Amino acid sequence: MAILVAGGAGYIGSHVCKILYKKGYEVVVYDNLSRGYREFAKWGEFIPGDIGDVRLLDNIFKHYKIDAVMHFCAFIEVAESVVDPQKYYENNVGNTLKLLEAMRQNNVNKFIFSSTAAVYGIPEKIPIKEDDRKMPINPYGKSKLMVEHILEDYDKAYGLNSICFRYFNAAGADPDGEIGEAHQPETHLIPLILDAALGKRDSIKIFGTDYNTKDGTCIRDFVHVNDLAEAHVRGLEYLLDGGETNYFNLGSGEGYSVREVIETVKKVTKKDFRVVEADRRPGDPAYLVADSTKAKEILGWKTKYSLDEIILTAWKWHSRIGESWQYWRG
Numbered sequence: 001m002a003i004l005v006a007g008g009a010g011y012i013g014s015h016v017c018k019i020l021y022k023k024g025y026e027v028v029v030y031d032n033l034s035r036g037y038r039e040f041a042k043w044g045e046f047i048p049g050d051i052g053d054v055r056l057l058d059n060i061f062k063h064y065k066i067d068a069v070m071h072f073c074a075f076i077e078v079a080e081s082v083v084d085p086q087k088y089y090e091n092n093v094g095n096t097l098k099l100l101e102a103m104r105q106n107n108v109n110k111f112i113f114s115s116t117a118a119v120y121g122i123p124e125k126i127p128i129k130e131d132d133r134k135m136p137i138n139p140y141g142k143s144k145l146m147v148e149h150i151l152e153d154y155d156k157a158y159g160l161n162s163i164c165f166r167y168f169n170a171a172g173a174d175p176d177g178e179i180g181e182a183h184q185p186e187t188h189l190i191p192l193i194l195d196a197a198l199g200k201r202d203s204i205k206i207f208g209t210d211y212n213t214k215d216g217t218c219i220r221d222f223v224h225v226n227d228l229a230e231a232h233v234r235g236l237e238y239l240l241d242g243g244e245t246n247y248f249n250l251g252s253g254e255g256y257s258v259r260e261v262i263e264t265v266k267k268v269t270k271k272d273f274r275v276v277e278a279d280r281r282p283g284d285p286a287y288l289v290a291d292s293t294k295a296k297e298i299l300g301w302k303t304k305y306s307l308d309e310i311i312l313t314a315w316k317w318h319s320r321i322g323e324s325w326q327y328w329r330g
């Protein structure tokens, strides 16, 4: 069974490739390395390329007899999407259409798409269920919801079966310490706190301390990257067994405040560092917590990693790459 993993050299994609490969799937890692790392593409065959390159994709689909596609290629910076929406719609929507077209031309009709909790915008209630109102508040979330709508229509018109996984806060790293989270620039909470713990930043800023939450800081649902990877394998098996197009929230169902995450990092790493209270970051909902009952009922999926384990695995990778960190960041 051959799986094309578009964006397989990125953070979540590489963890998925490792698990797919170990389960015996033939993995084709496809990535233009604009965000991913060549060193992360070591499970399966690596082919450098862009999802907008329909001719190259066409050759790959034919040569490898691809059965299903997983799609992790996207720009993910909310703030950047607000100032440069063209970049987001062109890559996240326009290039996804090209990938889907190459699939259609080759009769590949199983597709797993990385969506996001950002499709819900400001949630009406917590925890969030799949059928709740979807009203994204930034171009990033809108670009992901647009693809969800496109996939609905492609199912009806072309018989493309897909799964949209709406990730909550992906975090943590491969427990073997081989791959981990390294965005450029880094904007995510846990890697930034770990940088402060390593002394690579002089402090961590808390964006907003006046939210209507238990300690005034935002509440998020952190889900380990390998739990996400496991969901992808189950989703793939579901589609290969003839499962219909579907949508799943992927989160732990537990909400932690920004302050709690900082305290947990201090506890797990046994490092102290400066914490600075700052203004709110525009576009942050106070609460984002998933109800993932549907993934449990239909895919038999549940999270295995606690927040402590998420931070411990992330810390192991962060501290292992040590001095080479600058190299990874380019």
Ligand code: UDP
Binding pocket: 169, 187, 188, 189, 190, 192, 204, 205, 206, 207, 208, 218, 219, 220, 258, 281, 284
């Ligand atoms: N956050 C923070 N300081 C930082 C980075 C993030 O206080 O240096 C907060 C951010 O405002 C949000 C939470 O941490 O409330 C999670 O942010 P992140 O960017 O990691 O993920 P998001 O929830 O935006 O997908």
